Amino acid sequence: MLSIVSAIVLILTLAFPAFSVFDSGEVTKNLRSDAYYLQSLDEETVLFQKNENKKLPMAGFVKIIAAATAIEKWPGLDEKIKITDKNISLIKYDYTVKTAGYKVGESVSKRELINCIIVYSANDAASIVAYEISGSFDGFISEMNAFVKKLGCESTVVKNLTGFDIDGQYTTVSDMAKIIKYAMTYPAFSEAFSATEVTLKQTDLNSQRTFSATNRMRNSTISDYYLSAVNAGKQTSTEKAGECAAVIASQDGYTYLSIVMKGRLEDIDRDGVKENTALTDSKRMLSWAYDNIRYRVVVSPSQVVAVIDVTAGKGTDKVKLVPEKEISSLVPSNATPASVLYEIVEGSAPEKLRAPVKKGDVIAKAKVYYAGQVLTEVNLVAEEGVKLSFFGLIASGISAVMKSSFFIFVIGVAALLALCYFALLLKKYLIDSGVLTEKAPSKVTAKNASQQKKSATPVKKTPSKKQQSGKNKIQLPDIKLPKIDLSKFKK
Numbered sequence: 144m145l146s147i148v149s150a151i152v153l154i155l156t157l158a159f160p161a162f163s164v165f166d167s168g169e170v171t172k173n174l175r176s177d178a179y180y181l182q183s184l185d186e187e188t189v190l191f192q193k194n195e196n197k198k199l200p201m202a203g204f205v206k207i208i209a210a211a212t213a214i215e216k217w218p219g220l221d222e223k224i225k226i227t228d229k230n231i232s233l234i235k236y237d238y239t240v241k242t243a244g245y246k247v248g249e250s251v252s253k254r255e256l257i258n259c260i261i262v263y264s265a266n267d268a269a270s271i272v273a274y275e276i277s278g279s280f281d282g283f284i285s286e287m288n289a290f291v292k293k294l295g296c297e298s299t300v301v302k303n304l305t306g307f308d309i310d311g312q313y314t315t316v317s318d319m320a321k322i323i324k325y326a327m328t329y330p331a332f333s334e335a336f337s338a339t340e341v342t343l344k345q346t347d348l349n350s351q352r353t354f355s356a357t358n359r360m361r362n363s364t365i366s367d368y369y370l371s372a373v374n375a376g377k378q379t380s381t382e383k384a385g386e387c388a389a390v391i392a393s394q395d396g397y398t399y400l401s402i403v404m405k406g407r408l409e410d411i412d413r414d415g416v417k418e419n420t421a422l423t424d425s426k427r428m429l430s431w432a433y434d435n436i437r438y439r440v441v442v443s444p445s446q447v448v449a450v451i452d453v454t455a456g457k458g459t460d461k462v463k464l465v466p467e468k469e470i471s472s473l474v475p476s477n478a479t480p481a482s483v484l485y486e487i488v489e490g491s492a493p494e495k496l497r498a499p500v501k502k503g504d505v506i507a508k509a510k511v512y513y514a515g516q517v518l519t520e521v522n523l524v525a526e527e528g529v530k531l532s533f534f535g536l537i538a539s540g541i542s543a544v545m546k547s548s549f550f551i552f553v554i555g556v557a558a559l560l561a562l563c564y565f566a567l568l569l570k571k572y573l574i575d576s577g578v579l580t581e582k583a584p585s586k587v588t589a590k591n592a593s594q595q596k597k598s599a600t601p602v603k604k605t606p607s608k609k610q611q612s613g614k615n616k617i618q619l620p621d622i623k624l625p626k627i628d629l630s631k632f633k634k
Contacts, residue, residue, distance in 0.1 A: 467503075
């Protein structure tokens with residue numbers, strides 16, 4: 144039987160709110176936005192999350208989806224596109240949307256349009272891209288929805304390209320994390336998402352112009368938001384979406400993605416100025432992660448995780464199971480291998496082993512938990528080898544036979560026969576000693592019936608008419624002649 148002998152949890156899951164994985168509340172009690180999500184891009188570990196699956200208006204995050212869809216659908220990003228009345232029609236009669244000032248007749252590269260969408264949220268650039276790829280806004284929006292569904296983002300729906308509030312257009316912080324992580328695999332997206340500005344080259348119809356990125360966490364002059372580790376991201380807002388921010392930070396070999404939605408403007412530090420909680424929350428989570436989270440050895444081959452029974456073993460009937468290899472993971476800097484919990488994967492371990500067992504044989508698998516979150520999965524192996532014992536083998540064989548159904552059946556039949564034989568002997572003894580008398584058989588055999596017929600008193604019967612008619616006839620006696628053996632006589 145398998146038993147866990149070393150599964151110590153120093154930090155219990157129940158000690159934390161459901162939306163925080165590693166901290167004890169010192170960070171989350173000060174977070175003010177409705178939804179947030181902080182994930183390591185090095186190994187997928189989620190450090191903070193709240194309302195991660197709540198559907199919320201996406202504001203300018205729709206531009207991230209538009210750019211990622213365009214990059215995937217649009218080969219040859221250095222190819223030139225000519226601007227026409229048709230492909231710029233999204234903003235032709237709407238002067239409220241943000242634009243890069245493109246004019247009909249200009250020729251611009253696909254890459255420049257992508258950069259304008261990501262860095263500056265330019266709607267004229269989005270309009271051109273949509274028409275060039277799909278021939279209509281509705282067609283491109285369908286492409287965007289197909290793109291997010293392919294990534295498994297079932298809680299994201301796109302209905303427009305501007306990001307303006309509209310019923311039925313929404314996403315979640317966890318979905319946006321999936322979309323951004325996927326989009327970052329494209330160099331064109333990664334470069335634009337990391338840019339602090341975009342410069343549009345001069346054309347025969349337009350002058351050169353530069354637009355700054357909307358992410359104020361990279362502005363060193365704004366101390367409330369600035370964080371040197373932040374090197375990419377996008378900031379956006381609408382009335383219903385509130386303040387939103389998606390940023391990537393890298394420092395000391397650790398990279399994180401932070402998504403915050405439905406933030407608000409509040410005077411957090413009571414200095415008379417309202418702060419953007421999407422940015423302050425991002426900064427607080429990232430700062431804590433860089434101060435407290437480190438790669439640490441959480442799985443050690445020297446740590447006994449479980450013990451399993453072994454049969455026919457020489458000198459032992461137990462085998463200790465240990466992790467196959469050393470594994471490091473992102474955990475608080477004070478974590479040790481004793482801080483994790485192991486859970487044997489169901490069906491991966493036998494009830495017991497049979498000798499011989501080699502040192503290092505893989506016996507089972509286990510999930511490794513820290514603070515209620517699965518960090519990894521590891522093979523469990525035999526810490527020491529166990530040799531086969533001859534006498535143990537015989538004993539285990541006998542034990543196996545004795546436990547088999549056939550053996551139990553044979554023993555049962557033999558016991559029943561022995562009981563019957565003993566009963567017969569006892570009966571004979573009692574009869575011989577006169578304690579019991581043997582009863583006559585109740586059944587009448589043919590021989591006994593014949594004897595009874597002869598000895599019985601004949602009953603006179605009234606002769607029938609036929610018998611009476613033959614009454615005067617002479618009855619000859621039935622004479623039986625003796626058999627003569629003729630072979631005794633010689634010729």
